[in-house]
Amino acid sequence: MELKTNYKRQLLINKIFDVFFKYLGLFFLICALIALLALIGNLVSEGFGRLSFQFLSSFPSRFADKSGILSAWVGSFAVMLMTALFAIPLGVASGVYLEEYAPKNKITTFIELNITNLAGVPSIIFGLMALGLFVYKMSLGQSIITAGMTLGLLVLPVIIVTTREAIKTIPVHIREASYAVGATKLQTIRYHILPYSAGGIITGIIIAMSRAIGETAPLITIGALTFIAFLPASPFISQAPFVSTQWMFDPFTVLPIQMFNWVSRPQEDFHTNAAAAGLILIVFTLTLTAVAIIIRNYFRKRIKW
Amino acid sequence: MPTELENIKAEVKDLNFYYGDVKALKGVNLKIPEKKVISLIGPSGCGKTTLLRCFNRMHDFYTNHSHTGEIILNPEGVNILDRKIDPIEVRMRISMVFQKPNPFPKTIFENVAYGLRVRGVTKRSVLLERVEKALTVSALWNEVKDRLDQQAFNLSGGQQQRLCIARALAIDPEIVLFDEPTSALDPIATARIEELVSELKKEVSILIVTHNMQQAGRISDYTGFMYMGELVEFGDTDKIFTNPKEKLTEDYISGHFG
Numbered sequence: 001m002e003l004k005t006n007y008k009r010q011l012l013i014n015k016i017f018d019v020f021f022k023y024l025g026l027f028f029l030i031c032a033l034i035a036l037l038a039l040i041g042n043l044v045s046e047g048f049g050r051l052s053f054q055f056l057s058s059f060p061s062r063f064a065d066k067s068g069i070l071s072a073w074v075g076s077f078a079v080m081l082m083t084a085l086f087a088i089p090l091g092v093a094s095g096v097y098l099e100e101y102a103p104k105n106k107i108t109t110f111i112e113l114n115i116t117n118l119a120g121v122p123s124i125i126f127g128l129m130a131l132g133l134f135v136y137k138m139s140l141g142q143s144i145i146t147a148g149m150t151l152g153l154l155v156l157p158v159i160i161v162t163t164r165e166a167i168k169t170i171p172v173h174i175r176e177a178s179y180a181v182g183a184t185k186l187q188t189i190r191y192h193i194l195p196y197s198a199g200g201i202i203t204g205i206i207i208a209m210s211r212a213i214g215e216t217a218p219l220i221t222i223g224a225l226t227f228i229a230f231l232p233a234s235p236f237i238s239q240a241p242f243v244s245t246q247w248m249f250d251p252f253t254v255l256p257i258q259m260f261n262w263v264s265r266p267q268e269d270f271h272t273n274a275a276a277a278g279l280i281l282i283v284f285t286l287t288l289t290a291v292a293i294i295i296r297n298y299f300r301k302r303i304k305w
Numbered sequence: 306m307p308t309e310l311e312n313i314k315a316e317v318k319d320l321n322f323y324y325g326d327v328k329a330l331k332g333v334n335l336k337i338p339e340k341k342v343i344s345l346i347g348p349s350g351c352g353k354t355t356l357l358r359c360f361n362r363m364h365d366f367y368t369n370h371s372h373t374g375e376i377i378l379n380p381e382g383v384n385i386l387d388r389k390i391d392p393i394e395v396r397m398r399i400s401m402v403f404q405k406p407n408p409f410p411k412t413i414f415e416n417v418a419y420g421l422r423v424r425g426v427t428k429r430s431v432l433l434e435r436v437e438k439a440l441t442v443s444a445l446w447n448e449v450k451d452r453l454d455q456q457a458f459n460l461s462g463g464q465q466q467r468l469c470i471a472r473a474l475a476i477d478p479e480i481v482l483f484d485e486p487t488s489a490l491d492p493i494a495t496a497r498i499e500e501l502v503s504e505l506k507k508e509v510s511i512l513i514v515t516h517n518m519q520q521a522g523r524i525s526d527y528t529g530f531m532y533m534g535e536l537v538e539f540g541d542t543d544k545i546f547t548n549p550k551e552k553l554t555e556d557y558i559s560g561h562f563g
């Protein structure tokens with residue numbers, strides 16, 4: 001008798017804990033969601049009215065109602081492009097090398113460890129490094145190419161790590177099937193490893209990009225301008241060879257820096273501008289994330305083993 | 306025993322194989338006659354897969370193993386285990402079908418054409434011809450000829466395994482290795498594969514590992530019994546099953562262990 005009641009009591013306590021933790025978890029989840037929604041709601045209520053064609057197509061100005069984010073979004077776009085050009089080949093190639101070619105020895109382990117560490121280095125440190133290396137040593141100036149390479153380095157670990165994780169999910173028996181009919185390593189990578197891990201790799205790249213697009217500190221560190229009333233040179237020109245790389249060496253600003261500039265002004269109207277620019281930035285990021293999810297689902301359906 | 310009257314396609318000579326310190330093959334000697342089916346039987350862990358994978362240098366992808374001895378491939382008489390021999394070349398002549406069907410997540414056509422693609426064949430007409438031939442030989446053509454562009458993973462397990470056989474055959478190999486090709490299949494699919502293997506020996510030499518003795522009895526000309534890394538007995542399938550020389554073989558065949 002004694003034993004049985006104890007047993008029941010314990011069961012009741014267990015159940016109470018179960019329920020308690022379930023609602024505790026739910027509570028925290030709701031808190032986080034409310035905070036997020038409040039932030040976005042605040043941005044929308046403050047900035048939505050300011051969104052207009054004029055806002056997207058004007059340079060910043062002394063007058064809040066005449067300013068816009070033209071130079072900022074063009075700059076963000078150009079810097080993202082440069083980041084992608086720099087980080088994608090480097091990151092994917094490093095990931096493939098580490099996963100497929102690197103011998104399993106102490107040096108490789110050391111490199112792997114440092115890549116993981118690199119992912120945790122504060123972004124401003126990358127800015128400082130870039131200021132010393134790209135701006136001064138390599139004399140690339142406070143330009144789009146410097147910014148792209150800085151952010152590229154910043155997100156490189158993310159791309160390397162996701163590339164490796166994506167490759168790791170490919171089963172051994174698929175590799176062996178490829179080798180068993182006489183394929184070389186390179187052919188196996190080209191026909192199998194890369195296509196099958198493409199979903200994961202692209203998702204990683206997009207996540208890396210959406211991180212880079214919001215970065216401010218390292219770009220301010222390398223000396224991005226906060227007020228800029230002109231666009232970088234056009235990549236297309238009228239004489240042969242019809243393309244120009246001049247734009248890479250032009251000064252720039254980006255959306256978060258533009259926002260930072262506006263919120264630091266005393267006038268209320270500039271704060272509205274900042275909120276509107278913030279909305280655009282959030283739309284950018286959410287779009288990137290949505291594209292990542294779509295790509296992931298597309299590949300999930302097509303690849304089965 | 307395979308007699309001197311038959312052409313010997315390959316010959317294993319004093320093969321010892323080690324995983325680290327563990328000796329997985331102990332002094333194996335084996336002759337593979339041309340265009341016959343040779344099966345390897347034996348309890349789990351006796352080294353059948355290890356021996357099979359020596360033939361197409363599959364061990365090369367992994368570290369911490371070593372071997373002594375040779376596998377001679379005729380007519381050239383080269384030792385394919387020699388480090389100087391390119392494993393790619395070996396695998397182009399000796400292909401393999403695995404235990405679990407492992408089609409690529411590509412179309413049926415691309416699965417079979419793959420071995421040709423890696424040899425640089427790009428002409429669609431050539432590919433199509435060879436793919437059709439391989440699928441016909443694998444008894445799959447009629448089932449898939451209208452849907453060559455569909456994904457291979459939509460096929461049933463048995464069809465997938467026949468697709469893998471077609472993939473291994475499309476490259477015109479001299480030897481095909483099968484590692485328990487029916488262990489993941491139902492009896493009907495198994496019967497089809499067995500039938501297919503018996504047909505195939507008109508074209509290639511076949512080395513098949515099976516833990517199913519009846520299967521070995523049904524499809525093979527010669528059978529080898531392996532136990533703890535040794536090839537205990539090797540000879541005509543009929544003799545091995547009716548009148549084995551070794552006590553160990555007899556015990557295994559009569560189901561006393563394994």
Ligand SMILES: Nc1ncnc2c1ncn2[C@@H]1O[C@H](COP(=O)(O)OP(=O)(O)O)[C@@H](O)[C@H]1O
Binds near residue numbers: 327347349351352355
């Ligand atoms: N990669 C490996 N590393 C270490 N030992 C292995 C490895 N593969 C197989 N072995 C060992 O080698 C022996 C033979 O294995 P295997 O050839 O797979 O046997 P079978 O195919 O006859 O079941 C077993 O004892 C097994 O544990």
Ligand SMILES: [Mg+2]
Binds near residue numbers: 353354355
């Ligand atoms: Mg095995």
